[in-house]
Amino acid sequence: MTRPRPGFADDLDETLAEAFRLLARGVADRRSPIHTPSLASIGPDGAPRIRTLVLRGFDAPTRTLRVHSDRRSGKAMEIAADPRVAVHAYDAGAQVQLRLGGTATLHAEDAIADAAWATSTDNARLVYTTALPPGAAIPTPTLPSALSDGREHFAVLVLRFDALEWLWLCADGHRRARFGWDSAGQASAEWCVP
């Protein structure tokens, strides 16, 4: 039996709304593949760097995603030098790939970081307690005991996207769409060849 075609199939507004629904579900549902997207940044040598992160927040009106990391991490250094980032996620159940492009800002000492730290579990806080920064070489895989509660190493990265590319795989014909927002917030949307 063929599945009914969803309402977003041939409708750009519905497609964007569906992309936003998937992002919101990625925050709320730990089993969603969009809960752990990939974040790419630009290394000091100009080469791309990519890693998995937990998606902690999504705010549709400001087109921002929130992720948490160690402020001493490679990604934090890279973003401080060049804030351009890309985010990738593929939801195999929905057969949707999302690719976002935008800029990141690091929040370590402000109310955004305080609020995120306040809602972090003890387990989530544990990774920020190391005296040595992430990526530092250690002689054995065992970490020395924690020196602090980790707050001074914790940071929030707010990723604001101004480009979103949608790819929906469908046996009847794939659908690819590009959405963009200029600096005045003016939106554009178009279909493109998958």
Ligand SMILES: Cc1cc2nc3c(=O)[nH]c(=O)nc-3n(C[C@H](O)[C@H](O)[C@H](O)COP(=O)(O)O)c2cc1C
């Ligand atoms: C499923 C999964 C979730 C992860 N979530 C986070 C996260 O939320 N924050 C984070 O800093 N690193 C997270 N990591 C580790 C990163 O992928 C990465 O290895 C680490 O942050 C170092 O990256 P960097 O050296 O590029 O800064 C996660 C890894 C996996 C596999």
